[in-house]
Amino acid sequence: MTDLAPPFARSRAETIGVAFLCSRLRYSQQLSEAIYLELGLLNRQGWLLSVQEMLSGNASPPYAYDISATSGLTLAGLFEAPSIADALEGIDRLDRAGWSELLATQWLIGPREFAPVGEPTRDTPWGFIALWQWNDAWCDATLEERLAYDAECDIAFRADLAAGIAISGRHRVDLTSPWHQLAVWDAPSFQSVSEAMCMHERVADFRFTTSRHYVGQRRPLAHLLGVSHG
Numbered sequence: 001m002t003d004l005a006p007p008f009a010r011s012r013a014e015t016i017g018v019a020f021l022c023s024r025l026r027y028s029q030q031l032s033e034a035i036y037l038e039l040g041l042l043n044r045q046g047w048l049l050s051v052q053e054m055l056s057g058n059a060s061p062p063y064a065y066d067i068s069a070t071s072g073l074t075l076a077g078l079f080e081a082p083s084i085a086d087a088l089e090g091i092d093r094l095d096r097a098g099w100s101e102l103l104a105t106q107w108l109i110g111p112r113e114f115a116p117v118g119e120p121t122r123d124t125p126w127g128f129i130a131l132w133q134w135n136d137a138w139c140d141a142t143l144e145e146r147l148a149y150d151a152e153c154d155i156a157f158r159a160d161l162a163a164g165i166a167i168s169g170r171h172r173v174d175l176t177s178p179w180h181q182l183a184v185w186d187a188p189s190f191q192s193v194s195e196a197m198c199m200h201e202r203v204a205d206f207r208f209t210t211s212r213h214y215v216g217q218r219r220p221l222a223h224l225l226g227v228s229h230g
Contacts, residue, residue: 015080015082016082016083016084016087016109016111016112017078017079018047018090018107019129019171020079020103020105021076021105021214022105023073023074024074024075025101026101026102027102028101028226029227029228031097031101031102032098032102033227033228034097035094035099035225036221038093046081048079049062049063049079049221050062050064051078051116051127051166051186054078054116054169055119055186056119063077064218065127065184065214065217066218066219067129068216069216071214071216075103075216076127077221078129078168078171078182078184084109084111087109091109106177107176108173109175110171110176111171112169113170113171114170116168117161117166117167118160118164118165118166118186119166125186125188125218126186126187127184127185129182129183129215129216131181131211131212131213132209132211133178133180133209134180134208135209138208138209152203152205153205155203156200156202156205163192163196164187164188164192165185165186168185186218
């Protein structure tokens with residue numbers, strides 16, 4: 001596999017990932033619609049509101065992932081803002097519109113490191129949200145060991161893409177959280193997520209990291225918020 005190019009290209013875009021992990025506090029049709037209106041304004045000001053928009057470069061309604069069946073949380077997702085100032089201002093605007101009244105949220109903010117790869121899927125695909133931090137073994141590893149590890153991980157990433165999984169790239173989020181990186185896999189089925197994780201286990205992807213994963217089905221954010229339209 002060493003003759004193949006790595007699956008990821010270093011991103012040149014100076015954009016900021018704005019990820020969210022949320023628990024539902026209550027429902028309010030009025031606040032949901034105010035939030036959705038604010039999201040539309042952010043989109044027109046350069047925000048990307050779904051992994052699908054990041055992958056295709058085409059306009060897309062906001063999407064997130066319903067992770068209520070696989071975790072103690074309700075939903076998770078990833079936006080992208082033009083700058084760190086825009087990210088912070090946008091979160092404040094969403095909170096003033098009512099986001100924090102409806103959802104208890106952990107925001108994870110940080111710059112894009114690698115560009116998205118793959119094609120966005122349709123119908124009702126599954127999302128796999130991955131957070132990880134480098135562990136002590138990574139800190140103690142030699143350069144040769146780290147390069148060998150990267151090559152092994154590339155094998156698993158190529159298998160992901162061959163299975164129809166698209167990946168959001170990678171954002172560095174240690175500015176605002178204990179985690180170092182975040183990425184989202186957009187997969188055509190739960191089985192493809194399971195098989196992908198088995199491949200990552202086989203190449204020992206997790207020996208240098210401590211990880212946390214959230215799995216859920218992709219849904220229009222309007223639906224998850226409880227908006228009657230959108």
